[in-house]
Each structure stands twice: as C-alpha cells, then as structure tokens.
Amino acid sequence: MSLKDLLSPFFVWQRAFEKPYTTLRPTLDRPGAPAYRGFHINITETCVGCGSCQTICQNNAIDMVAVEAYAGRAGDSGLRPRFDYGRCCWCGLCVDICTAASLRMSNEYAWISDDPDSFHFTAGVDDKPWQDNELGYRRAEGYHLNPPKRIEMPMLSAQESLKSFAEVTLGYNEEQAKKEADRCVECGICVATCPAHMDVPDYIHSIRDGDYEKGLQLMYRTNPFPATCGRICTRRCESVCPVGILGEPVAIRWLKRFIVDQVDKKDYQRILEKPIASTGFKVAIIGAGPGGLSAAYYLRQQGHAVTVYEAQATGGGMLRYGVPSYRLPDAELDKDIDHITSIGVEIKYNSRIGKDVMFESLLENYDAVFMSTGLSVPSSMRINGENHARVLSGLQILADVASDRDPGIGKKVAVIGGGNVAMDAARVSRRLGAEVTILYRRRISDMPADEEEIHECQQEGCTIVPQAIPVEIIDADNKQKVCIKWGEAKMVDDPKGGRARPVLQEDKMHTETYDCIISAIGQSSNLDYLSKELQEQLAFEWGKLTPAEYQHTSMKKVFVGGDFANRTADAISAIEDGHHAARGINRFLNPDFYTALEKQEN
Amino acid sequence: MNTVDEILDYAIEQEQLAADFYEDVAQRVETAGMKKILLDFAEEEKRHKKILLAVKTGEHELTPEQEILDLKISDYLVEVKTSENISYQDALIIAMQRERAAYNLYNDMAQKVPDGKLKHILLGLAKEEAKHKLFFEAEYDERVLTDN
Structure with missing residues (x-):
C-alpha cells in the first residue's frame, strides 16, 4: 500500500467545511x-x-x-x-x-x-398543523361510494289504496332487500338509539347471507313484535343512521319486515328459543298491548307462568284498535301475538280489571304484577259546544273501523289535531268516502305525526289547513251536521328557544259546516281500575307515572311500562319497557341469584 | 280606590287571595301530584305579591309600556269548576282564566281614570297580570296541546 492510499481517507475531512450540495x-x-x-x-x-x-x-x-x-x-x-x-x-x-x-x-x-x-x-383530535389545510384530496362533489338513495318501497297508488283497507306498502322482494341491505355500513349507532336495542347490523347482515331464520332469531332477542315493528315502528334507528347524513338512511324498518315476511309462522316454534323449565312463579299482566305482551313473552321465556288480563276481545291494544289495517294488517299483528301465546302465555280476553277481576286479587294471587294499560281516553278540547253529538273522537273511529262497525262520519269531515291518530282518522275517513279537512294549530313541520303519514295523508287527498285554531263548535241548521268556528294563527318565536307558539288572530275567523268533527288532540290514561288510594300509593301524577329502575313502582310487587309510563308513547318504547320489566321481575323473583351473580362479577 | 297606594293594596290583597284559593283547592284534591301543582301555583301568586310589595316601597317599577304576548288560549276555553278530582288541564284553565280576569279588571279601571300616576300603575298591573297569564298559557300550550 502506498502512502497516498494510506492518507487519502483523511483528505475527505476537508470537504466537511465546504457548502453542501444537498x-x-x-x-x-x-x-x-x-x-x-x-x-x-x-x-x-x-x-x-x-x-x-x-x-x-x-x-x-x-x-x-x-x-x-x-x-x-x-x-x-x-x-x-x-x-x-x-x-x-x-x-x-x-x-x-x-x-x-x-x-x-x-x-x-x-x-x-x-x-x-x-x-x-x-385526526382532528391530536393537534397537527395540517388539520386546517385547504388543499389535499377531497371526495368529488356528488360522488358516493355507497348508494345514497334507498330502494323505494313498492306501494299501492293513492287512488288504489283509497278503494279498501288493504295494506298500502307491498314489501321488498329478495333482490331489493339485498340491495338495500348492502347500503348498511354496520356501524351499530342504530342499536344504541333503538329503545329496544335491536341488533340491527346483524339482522341486516343475515339478509346479505340469505339466512332469514337467523335474522328472526336476532330480532326476537329484544323484540317479540318484529312483524308489527317492521311495518309501523317510529324507527328512531333510521333518524341516526349515518348513511342518512348525505343520502337517505338505510330502510331498516322495511328490512326488518322483509325478514319476517320470509319466515312462515308455522316455523317459528322450530326456529325460536323455547322457555326454560318452570320456576313455579306466577306473574299477572294487565293489558295485552305491546308493553304487556312483550313482558309476558320474556317472563315466559324465563320459566314463569304468565297470565295477561285484557279488557277487549282481542290482543294488541292500540296496535289493533288504534292503527288501521292499511298500515298494519291484523294477520301480521296476529303473527306476533300467536307466537307469544304459542310458548304458553295465557291471555284472558274480555277481563276488565276493577270489574271482572279486582286489582287487589291480582296482588294476592300472583308473585308480581305488570301494568301496561296505555293511553286510551281521548283528550278534550274544552271549547264551547264540544259535547255536540256530531263531535266524534278519533280513537273511537279507529276502534269502530277495527271492529267492523260503521262510525257514521258522513261525507264531509274535519279532523282536529296533528298526531298519528289524527292522520289515521283522516285516512280512514277518506277510505269511508268522506272529503277530509285537517285543522292543525301549528305549522305542518310542527306536526307530531310521522312525516311519512303526513305525506301519505296528503297523497290520499286530505287537505291540511295549518295554523288553524278551533275556538267554538256551533249547532248547524241540520241536526246531522255541525259547524266549527276556527281562527287563523300567526307563529311567534319563543324567546326562550322553545317551539314557536301559535297566536290566534281574532280578525281572521272562519266558520264551516261538516257532517262531523273528529277530535284527535291527544290521549290520557284510564286508571279507573285502581282505587284512588292505589293511584296515590303508586304515585301517579296526571295519569302518568315515572317508574324506578327496572320499571319498578313504589309498590313491592308492581311493575309498569308502556305509554302511561314513558315520555315517547310509541310501540317500540312499550316493547322495551315490557322487556326491561321482565328482567326486573326476574330479579325481583330471584333476588339471591342476582346478588350472587353481582358479587361474582365484582 | 282613588290613590296609588289603595290600588296597590288591593292588587296585593288579590294576589294573596289567589294564593289562598290555590292552597284551599290543594287541601281538597285527592292526589298528591295535583296537590303539589296547586301549591306551586300558590307559590307563584306569592311571588307576584312580593313584586307588588316591592312596587309599593319603590324598589321595583311597573312597566306598562312593555309588550306582552297574548296567546289568547284561555279566551276561548269553557269555564272549569274546582272539584276534588280536577286534572292538570283543569288547574291550568282555572289559573289562566283567573289571570285573564285580573288583566281585564285593571285594564278596564285604567280606561276610566285620567292620565297620570294612577293610570300608569293600573296599566302596569294589567301588564303584570298579562305576564302571569302568558306563563300559564305557555305551560298549557307546551303540556296540554301536545298533539294539537
């Protein structure tokens, strides 16, 4: 090796002091x-x-x-x-x-x-300098990887639907259901929002897999009324479905219905869980509506003997007598109820508590009592002339039609109210051949009725007059008719941020004559079956009460649920109340088991 | 009643009478819930009385020029008689109609006196009653007229 070779590595150091090229x-x-x-x-x-x-x-x-x-x-x-x-x-x-x-x-x-x-x-939580960066990749406007539009539900035309009480919605076929199911992103936000916490993503997944029996099993875990809810549920799930933020929410309700429609009633026993062995406990339930029967189903599953007392001749409560068959056919409601009775729930029809059977005797003869008697008394407008013979209640008309009785409404009717009962009373009246005007004191956008119902109501030819406040009912010349005086309202914003309030304009009054006026402005509970002392003891306030945990009341054996015990007053909330109460009653009947379980968990 | 003090004394007495009225009905109603509501109404009347006492001592001023929204709900409702089993709706109707009557009274009185301090006070009292009426009417609109 030469000396130059030996020293050359040290010459590199001279570069260290030069301006870098990089x-x-x-x-x-x-x-x-x-x-x-x-x-x-x-x-x-x-x-x-x-x-x-x-x-x-x-x-x-x-x-x-x-x-x-x-x-x-x-x-x-x-x-x-x-x-x-x-x-x-x-x-x-x-x-x-x-x-x-x-x-x-x-x-x-x-x-x-x-x-x-x-x-x-x-992203967006940890502080990074690019969070506010204006440039970079954005999804092109109008581009959706997931189809934004839902598969439309096949329906009877408005003209066709007015000819009978046949169901208006026709149901998805398999191809439509699978396409719609494919839009679900399976996030599960709907599960938290559904009062009954139905396992929506998984039952929708069962449609993708074509395994409808599994879908039905999943639904029955938290809801024994899937055929009913697949048609008339208030579908809070859809209101939070994230697919609905940029497009239309997944049609969860119609997919639920699709699954139920695919399974024959005779196969339910084979597919669904059976009750466990008898515990020897007896539970009485008052009211065979969705709340009562949901409690009955889950209590029976737990091996308890369940007897339901129902004042009417058939079960379903408001689902039967308050929801017309064009929205929920009797056969579909029966499909749900029949399965509940098929596992051993006994329903005693035409048994009114307080008349045929005393409430006190239930307390004596049963280990627990669940009450779910709903809101069955129509509210009163408290205006002059309201007791006129031609002022009918919306609930009564719906009950008459459900029982094949002619409500005798005539050919020209006015419906007062903006809730679902008002919409149904109007649509039933159209089917009975009447010309219908709906008077509502606020704006259409303020109506508590389901948006879809309002739309269908208009499609079927009902005229909605918003901001119309009834002030008086007056005799007509003909006893078979009645006049209503109503005034126009202007909406005034609530300075406290509440909903805008209608203010009557006394210089803009109208009087119109009708064959009848249908009042549908809300309902309250009928607690006649309870003595005043019992109502007091149960802490009812204005016909409603707020239960404690597990739907328990202040009385040891008594649990409550359904419309008179919750704020939402819809079927799915009543179903959850019943399920929740069943869990509560089960704990109440087996306190040692649950105490041991809790100890084990802790 | 010719002086401002006399008018105010009368109004203060009316508020006390209203409180007494609700307390009396509360004694007779059957449910604890209704009793509580009526006692709350009585408290509300006592609060009104306090305001008027403050007006008398000069600590509070009435504002006759203030615009108060009139929902006109009570104007078209049938009268309700007090009984042992009145509902919340009944109680609100009674309250709204009592406030309306008081409003009309002060307003009518104000029309009959010449402009001046007395008129100012009467109109101010009428506005106070209009505020009370709005309080109960808003509650009625919110809680009773839910589907309507």
Missing part, C-alpha cells in the same frame, strides 16, 4: 400537489364515528378510538378514527366511504420525528 429536509420547501393524498383531516364535529373508514381500510391502518368529548352524544358512537402511518397506503378509500364527508386528506406529507412509534394520530 439541502437539509428538502421536502419542507416542496408542497404536495393540490389534490395530493397526504395526512388525514377529520372534522370531528361532523363525524359520528360510524367506523366505515376502519371497515374499508385494506391495510388495517385505522382504529376507532374513544374520544371523551363525544361520549354519549346522540347519534354518535363517541369514537373517532386513529391513523397508523406505518400501515396507510394513502389510497383515499376512507375518504370516499366516509358517511358524513368529515374525513379528507391534506396535501401535507412531511412528518419528522426520531420516534418511529409516533406516526399515528387521531
């Missing part, structure tokens, strides 16, 4: 292209934590993590996506599928850190 951190000076797919941005206020980004990610680069600020927010899972840039391949599918369009990508691509484990972050 630049330090070169990317900092080169911004990404305007639509570059760089680090993620999430608008966390808009995001509902549905997790579609996590599901679609092919590299498992996204984890949904709990973010405290969003815990417990309605219609929100409380989770937000966390990105792992050791896995992300920057494909942008997460942005394309995002149901809320809250996820996007910045054009930032440089993140310098000495710690290789630090390259993950919760």
Whole structure:
C-alpha cells in the first residue's frame, strides 16, 4: 500500500467545511400537489364515528378510538378514527366511504420525528398543523361510494289504496332487500338509539347471507313484535343512521319486515328459543298491548307462568284498535301475538280489571304484577259546544273501523289535531268516502305525526289547513251536521328557544259546516281500575307515572311500562319497557341469584 | 280606590287571595301530584305579591309600556269548576282564566281614570297580570296541546 492510499481517507475531512450540495429536509420547501393524498383531516364535529373508514381500510391502518368529548352524544358512537402511518397506503378509500364527508386528506406529507412509534394520530383530535389545510384530496362533489338513495318501497297508488283497507306498502322482494341491505355500513349507532336495542347490523347482515331464520332469531332477542315493528315502528334507528347524513338512511324498518315476511309462522316454534323449565312463579299482566305482551313473552321465556288480563276481545291494544289495517294488517299483528301465546302465555280476553277481576286479587294471587294499560281516553278540547253529538273522537273511529262497525262520519269531515291518530282518522275517513279537512294549530313541520303519514295523508287527498285554531263548535241548521268556528294563527318565536307558539288572530275567523268533527288532540290514561288510594300509593301524577329502575313502582310487587309510563308513547318504547320489566321481575323473583351473580362479577 | 297606594293594596290583597284559593283547592284534591301543582301555583301568586310589595316601597317599577304576548288560549276555553278530582288541564284553565280576569279588571279601571300616576300603575298591573297569564298559557300550550 502506498502512502497516498494510506492518507487519502483523511483528505475527505476537508470537504466537511465546504457548502453542501444537498439541502437539509428538502421536502419542507416542496408542497404536495393540490389534490395530493397526504395526512388525514377529520372534522370531528361532523363525524359520528360510524367506523366505515376502519371497515374499508385494506391495510388495517385505522382504529376507532374513544374520544371523551363525544361520549354519549346522540347519534354518535363517541369514537373517532386513529391513523397508523406505518400501515396507510394513502389510497383515499376512507375518504370516499366516509358517511358524513368529515374525513379528507391534506396535501401535507412531511412528518419528522426520531420516534418511529409516533406516526399515528387521531385526526382532528391530536393537534397537527395540517388539520386546517385547504388543499389535499377531497371526495368529488356528488360522488358516493355507497348508494345514497334507498330502494323505494313498492306501494299501492293513492287512488288504489283509497278503494279498501288493504295494506298500502307491498314489501321488498329478495333482490331489493339485498340491495338495500348492502347500503348498511354496520356501524351499530342504530342499536344504541333503538329503545329496544335491536341488533340491527346483524339482522341486516343475515339478509346479505340469505339466512332469514337467523335474522328472526336476532330480532326476537329484544323484540317479540318484529312483524308489527317492521311495518309501523317510529324507527328512531333510521333518524341516526349515518348513511342518512348525505343520502337517505338505510330502510331498516322495511328490512326488518322483509325478514319476517320470509319466515312462515308455522316455523317459528322450530326456529325460536323455547322457555326454560318452570320456576313455579306466577306473574299477572294487565293489558295485552305491546308493553304487556312483550313482558309476558320474556317472563315466559324465563320459566314463569304468565297470565295477561285484557279488557277487549282481542290482543294488541292500540296496535289493533288504534292503527288501521292499511298500515298494519291484523294477520301480521296476529303473527306476533300467536307466537307469544304459542310458548304458553295465557291471555284472558274480555277481563276488565276493577270489574271482572279486582286489582287487589291480582296482588294476592300472583308473585308480581305488570301494568301496561296505555293511553286510551281521548283528550278534550274544552271549547264551547264540544259535547255536540256530531263531535266524534278519533280513537273511537279507529276502534269502530277495527271492529267492523260503521262510525257514521258522513261525507264531509274535519279532523282536529296533528298526531298519528289524527292522520289515521283522516285516512280512514277518506277510505269511508268522506272529503277530509285537517285543522292543525301549528305549522305542518310542527306536526307530531310521522312525516311519512303526513305525506301519505296528503297523497290520499286530505287537505291540511295549518295554523288553524278551533275556538267554538256551533249547532248547524241540520241536526246531522255541525259547524266549527276556527281562527287563523300567526307563529311567534319563543324567546326562550322553545317551539314557536301559535297566536290566534281574532280578525281572521272562519266558520264551516261538516257532517262531523273528529277530535284527535291527544290521549290520557284510564286508571279507573285502581282505587284512588292505589293511584296515590303508586304515585301517579296526571295519569302518568315515572317508574324506578327496572320499571319498578313504589309498590313491592308492581311493575309498569308502556305509554302511561314513558315520555315517547310509541310501540317500540312499550316493547322495551315490557322487556326491561321482565328482567326486573326476574330479579325481583330471584333476588339471591342476582346478588350472587353481582358479587361474582365484582 | 282613588290613590296609588289603595290600588296597590288591593292588587296585593288579590294576589294573596289567589294564593289562598290555590292552597284551599290543594287541601281538597285527592292526589298528591295535583296537590303539589296547586301549591306551586300558590307559590307563584306569592311571588307576584312580593313584586307588588316591592312596587309599593319603590324598589321595583311597573312597566306598562312593555309588550306582552297574548296567546289568547284561555279566551276561548269553557269555564272549569274546582272539584276534588280536577286534572292538570283543569288547574291550568282555572289559573289562566283567573289571570285573564285580573288583566281585564285593571285594564278596564285604567280606561276610566285620567292620565297620570294612577293610570300608569293600573296599566302596569294589567301588564303584570298579562305576564302571569302568558306563563300559564305557555305551560298549557307546551303540556296540554301536545298533539294539537
């Protein structure tokens, strides 16, 4: 080796003091292209934590993590996506599928850190400089990876539906149901929102798999009225479905109905769970509506002997006598009720508590009592002339029609009210051949009735007159007719932020003559079967009461549920009340078992 | 009643009478829930009385020029008689109609006196009653007229 070779490595050092040819951190000076797919941005206020980004990610680069600020927010899972840039391949599918369009990508691509484990972050939550970046990849406007429109439910035309009381909706076929089921992103936000916590994503998945028996089993875990709810549920689930943020929510109710429609009633016994061995306990239930029968079903499943006392000749309560058959055919309601009785629930029809059987005797002869007698008394308008013979109640008309009696409404009627009973009374009147005007004191958008019902009501030719306040009922010249005086209202905003209030304009009054006036302005409970002392003891206030945990009341053996014990007064809430009470009664009857279980869990 | 003090004394007495009325009905109703509501109404009347006492001592001013929304709900409802088993709806109707009667009384009186302090006080009292009426009518609109 020559001396030069020996010294040459040391000559390299002279370069150390020269200006470098390379630049330090070169990317900092080169911004990404305007639509570059760089680090993620999430608008966390808009995001509902549905997790579609996590599901679609092919590299498992996204984890949904709990973010405290969003815990417990309605219609929100409380989770937000966390990105792992050791896995992300920057494909942008997460942005394309995002149901809320809250996820996007910045054009930032440089993140310098000495710690290789630090390259993950919760977008929008962890502070990063690119969160407000205006550039980067965005989903093109109008582009949806998931179809935004739901599969339309086949229906009878308005003209056709007016000819009879036949069911208006016809149901999906298999192809339609599968297409609609494919729109579900299986986030489960609906499960938390459904009062009965039905396992919606899994039963929708059963449609994709074509396994309808499994779908039915899943539904019966928390709801023994799937045929009914598949038709008339108030579907809070759909109101929070994230697919509905940018498009139409998944038609959860129609998919539920599809599953039930695929399974024959005679197969229910084979498919569904059977009650466990008898416990020897006896439970009495007052009222065979959705609340009472739901409690009956789950109590029977737990091996208790269940007897339901029902004042009417058939079961279903308001589902039978308050929901017309064009929305819920009797056969479908019977499909649900028949399965409940098939597992050994006994229903004593035409048995009115307080008359045929005394409440006190139930307390004496049963180990627990569940009351769910609903709201059956129509509210009164308290205006002059209300007791006129041609002022009829909406509930009575619906009950008459359900029992094949002619309610005698005539050919021109006015319906007062804006709830579902008012809409149904109007639609029934149309089917009976009457010309119908609905008078409602507020705006159409304020109506408590289901939006769909309002729409169908209008389609069927009912005229809705909003901001119309009835002030007096007056005799007509003909005794078979009646006049109503009503005034126009103007809406005044509530300074406290409540709903706008209608204010009567006394200079804009109208008087019109009708064959009858149907009053449907709300209902209250009938507690005649309880003595005043018992009502007091149970702490009823204005015909309603608020139960304690597990639907328990202040009386040791007595549990309650349904419309008179909740604020929402719909079938699905009553069903959950019944299920919840069944769990409560079970704990009440087996206290030692549950105490031991809790000890074990702790 | 010719002086401001006399008018105010009368109004204060009326508020006390109203409180007594609700307490009396509360003694007779059958349910604890209704009893509580009526006692709450009585408390509300006592609160009104306090305001008027403050007006008398000059600590509070009436505001006759203030615009108060009139929902006109009670104007078209049939009268309700007090009984042992009145409902919440009945109780609200009674309350609304009592406030309406008081409003009409002060308003009518104000029309009959010449402009001046007395008229100012009477109109101010009428506005106070209009506020009370709105309180009960808003409650009726919210709780009773739910589907209507």
